[in-house]
Amino acid sequence: MELTPSLFVGVAAVALLCEYIDASVGMGYGTTLTPLLLIIGFSPLQVVPAVLSGQLAGGLIGGFFHHKLGNVDLDFRQDKAIKKRLRGLGYMPNSLDSKVIFILTVCGVVGALIAVFFAINISTIALTTYIGIMVLGIGITVLIRRGREIKLSWGGLTAIGLLSSFNKGISGGGYGPLVTGGQIISGREVKSSVGSTTLAEALVCIVAFVGYLLTDEVIYWSLAAATGIGSVIAAPFAAHTVRRVNTVKLKFVIGIATSMLGTIILTKTFIF
Template sequence: MKTIILIGLVGLAAQLVDGALGMAYGVTTTTLLLAIGTNPATASATVHLAEIGTTLISGISHWKFGNVDWKVVRRIALPGAVGAFVGATVLSNLSTESAAPIMAIILLALGIYILTRFTFQGIPRGHLGKPLRKRFLAPLGLLAGFVDATGGGGWGPVGTPAILASGRLEPRKVIGSIDTSEFVIALAASLGFLFSLGSQGINVGWVLAILAGGVIAAPLAAWLVRHVPPRLLGASVGGIIVLTNTRSLFRSGWFEIGGTLQTVAYGVIVLAWAGCFAYSLRAYLQDRDTESADHLTEEANKNAVAV
């Protein structure tokens, strides 16, 4: 019972993060399931089955708040579904011993990306309002869908930064569109796992716990996307993912590292994580102060013209 409650809380927290960042739901929940001993294919299948419900509620919530660009959803969802189905089939046919460290590496890479992306990079706005072309969105969807299924998460970490980097769509609509299209990706990946694995090893109680937590959090997450500083949230979540999947790699036997060196490695990661969070906090406060000063200057100029 304690495990079910814990998994439900993780589903809730992961959906809050995903709704605010447009990424990290699958990465966060899959990392937890791997940490408690679930095999990679079953972990990814469990998360994607739960995501069918959470992404549906999340998509509806983002639509209600006006966070969705339906042209982007249409152009990226179908290629993403193809990539997710293929990725699920590939992962299902790997042995557990081979799949565990491979998934840990993918999740570790995604964690590093999330951590560095939201710590050091701002959001470009120079091309805001220009249309996103199908020749950009289709290959992006195919790649993101494949990574999502094989890594247990990756639709957001691959798709969201790429669209943000184009600077053609405002951030809240990037996040809302990626979250909404993820329903199709979760459905395709789940079908791929069910065709390849059947229902063997999938704990329905865990699926329902993750789903319940995500459904509760989805409407709140759609509202939070307007208010939560992405830099701080990204730095926090990225650090957790890096630390947990480094531990998984050490336990996989791929790296013959003694206990002392492992402790040192964990210490370095924690220090780097703390440094990233501190940097993110300082950058956020500086940006907020700059925006406030610019707003005051603009208001002063308007008042001067009016006089």
Template sequence: MALDPTDWTAGMRQLILLALVGLGAQLVDGSLGMAYGVTSTTLLLAIGTNPAAASATVHLAEIGTTLASGFSHWRFGNVDWKVVAKIGIPGAVGAFAGATFLSSLSTEVAAPVMSLVLLALGLYVLIRFTTFGLPRTNLGKPLRKRFLAPLGLVAGFVDSTGGGGWGPVGTPAILASGRLEPRKTIGSIDTSEFLVAVAASVGFFVGIGNEGVNFTWVLALLAGGLIAAPIAAWLVRHIPPRVLGSAVGGVIILTNVRTLLRSDWIDASDAVKWPIYGLIYVVWAAALAYSVQQHRANRDVERATETV
């Protein structure tokens, strides 16, 4: 039976689109510590994939992308292995539980509440890094297991039930503590996500098998992510902490405002959403510009002091 050239062309376009989405999502995730799952899952849902299969597809692709990302971050010195162990293992437990026993529960009610908390953390991160730069009061102090373990458990559960959430929950919480510099926060979150992706994938296979999972889509997302992983790890190494903190803060704010505006609590119309998004983009761009300007000014002062 001959293949219809039109169907073949459409299929190839879809795979190329998925690969580009995987590349873009991993570039953002590896640079800012979040957004791979949210971006990829949103696309899969938009083309009609059921939520469980979409999340399973993304997590299968993430096994490869997070392994490559973790290796790249390790090579560039962006990983704190103590943090990876303390948050990654509880994260895997939460992801497996969410994928098997609890994935049928609706997170629609919990999502707006969590978004409010994360929005507050995002505002803190944006203001703190933009105004004062890298917080140094607590920098270098150890992150306790009693803080990281519950954080990992919640982030892993949200990640598997919502198709994304490991980075958006974990990254701002650790950044807000001021105990770990941004590049190591992002590198450690990305590396520990490998454990979460494996646990969630096992959980989905236990719960739903491979029903609805398109392994060609998995490979397409994976291919794009593998290309982006080392580039993102290199970027994190070279972006100044102050600028990186402002960038992450803006992503956190935009992501969670979007969730709130789409929730049943608000259910805002497009006429309300887009002006709010526009305002956030303007403020975010101004914060980034100020952070860059202040970084350059401080660098010039340091160089002048060294030459005296």
């Protein structure tokens, strides 16, 4: 499909809105933008790399502004205490937020690779039902436990990273809702959860996008530019929104948004 100047602007505007929502609540970019681009008339092989590149660009810029505005504390220098304990064998960043992002990213790559071996053996209905129930369950849990203080669980974070990237690898979706909501119910502060998800998903997108570059498929660079421009413009505004909004209200919005996404996935599976 030809990308006319007016359509380029339209795609950029839609990507801007999707990235603003995604970087504000930690979910919704691919889930919203991908079907819209397919409805417009672009082919899946044109859409997926463009969505990945847009989320990559917006996520990196969003992560920078989340850090600059204090939503997350990014310090990827080696943690000296852990370095000493490991005797120089291995790496773990210094700040808590950077540790979470590092774990989510590593788990993201591993989970995506595992997903490749399962994708061909899982029916579409079973897959979408599984993701829908899981996302809905996470959303309801966030709402039920939104007023409670929970101790951070590193094991829970690792499981969330593997599971969410597995979902993304076999279906293209289900990452943001699980990572953001899962961090919250694992004991993470809500604003840090959103900022960490924004950057972690961008880093996972790097791996996926490089994978497309290494194939024989031709990237539709004009479409990728449109999604990238819109996403980059939106990212700073989303970070400002997260900084200003009340934490309890933000957690409530994330719980509602996650529950709605799970409900939509299940509805599309069994009705449409």
